[in-house]
Amino acid sequence: MDGTAVTGGLTFAEGRPGAFLRPYVTELSAYAERYEEPLIRRQPPFAGVVVIFGLGEPIGLSGPGTRERLASFAGGLHDVYVDTVIAGATEGVQVNLTPLGARRLFGLPMSELAHRVVSLDDVLGPWAGAAVERLAAVPDWHDRLALLDALLTRRIHAAPESDPRVGWAWRRLRASRGALPIAELAGELGWSHRHLVSRFHDQIGMSPKAVARVMRFEHAAGRLRAGLPAADTAAACGYYDQAHMNRDFRAMAGATPRQLARPWPEGSVAVSG
Structure with missing residues (x-):
C-alpha cells in the first residue's frame, strides 16, 4: 500500500x-x-x-x-x-x-x-x-x-469467467479511448451489430456506442485537466467540433469543459449545474 x-x-x-x-x-x-x-x-x-x-x-x-x-x-x-x-x-x-x-x-x-x-x-x-x-x-x-x-x-x-470475446472487445475499445467505430469492432469479432450490443448489455451494462461515448469523455476530461487546449482536445478525442464537446460535457457532467478542468476547492460544491 x-x-x-x-x-x-x-x-x-x-x-x-x-x-x-x-x-x-x-x-x-x-x-x-x-x-x-x-x-x-x-x-x-x-x-x-x-x-x-x-x-x-x-x-x-x-x-x-x-x-x-x-x-x-x-x-x-x-x-x-x-x-x-x-x-x-x-x-x-x-x-x-x-x-x-x-x-x-x-x-x-x-x-x-x-x-x-x-x-x-x-x-x-x-x-x-x-x-x-x-x-x-x-x-x-x-x-x-x-x-x-x-x-x-x-x-x-x-465465479464463472466472463465471455473472453467481450473482454477482448472491451480492451480493444478501451485502447482506442472510444474512437474505434462500432461496426469495425463487430466485424473484427465476426458478430452482427445486434449480437454485439446484446453481449455488451449483459457483460458490460451499456451498448458499445454508449460505452465509447463515456471513454471519449474520460479522455477529453483528462486532457483538459492536464492543461491542454479545448479546441485541440475536441479534435483529438473525435468530437465534431468544440461545440459538440461542450454539449457532451453538459449532458454527462452537468458542467462545461472549463468548469470540469479547474481545481475544485475542498469543502465547496465541486461544479455548478
Whole structure:
C-alpha cells in the first residue's frame, strides 16, 4: 500500500490489487472524511463500476434518476454524473472495478445495474454485510485493504469467467479511448451489430456506442485537466467540433469543459449545474 495522504477533510491510502485481481480492479483505496459543513462532490461518469464498503455515516447520492442515502453501495456504468453529499464522519473502502470484474463479482447481468446506484446488499446479499463487519474489525488500513483483496479474490475466483470475446472487445475499445467505430469492432469479432450490443448489455451494462461515448469523455476530461487546449482536445478525442464537446460535457457532467478542468476547492460544491 502507498503512503497515507491528507487533502482537506479527506484522508486516504491507496492499495495495489493482488495479481489475480489486477485485470478486474482498477482502484483500491481506504478513506475517511470529515468536514465542518456538508460537502457536495460531483462524480462525472467513468468507464467502470464503483463499490463502496462503508464503515461510517451514509453518503447522500443524487443525480439524474438517482436519490439515495447509503453507507455501502454499488454504482454501475453511467453516462451522467452523480453528486455525493458528505455530512458527518464517514469511512470505508472504495473499489473501482472493470465491468467484467463486476459481472463476475455480482453474478448478474450488468444492464441491471447500469445508470443505477444500489445498496450493496442488493447485489451481494449477506456476503456484503459480512464483509463490512470483517473490515470494520480491522483498524489498520494496510490490513483492511489486504483483507478486502483476499475477500474479493476468493469470490471472483469462484465465479464463472466472463465471455473472453467481450473482454477482448472491451480492451480493444478501451485502447482506442472510444474512437474505434462500432461496426469495425463487430466485424473484427465476426458478430452482427445486434449480437454485439446484446453481449455488451449483459457483460458490460451499456451498448458499445454508449460505452465509447463515456471513454471519449474520460479522455477529453483528462486532457483538459492536464492543461491542454479545448479546441485541440475536441479534435483529438473525435468530437465534431468544440461545440459538440461542450454539449457532451453538459449532458454527462452537468458542467462545461472549463468548469470540469479547474481545481475544485475542498469543502465547496465541486461544479455548478
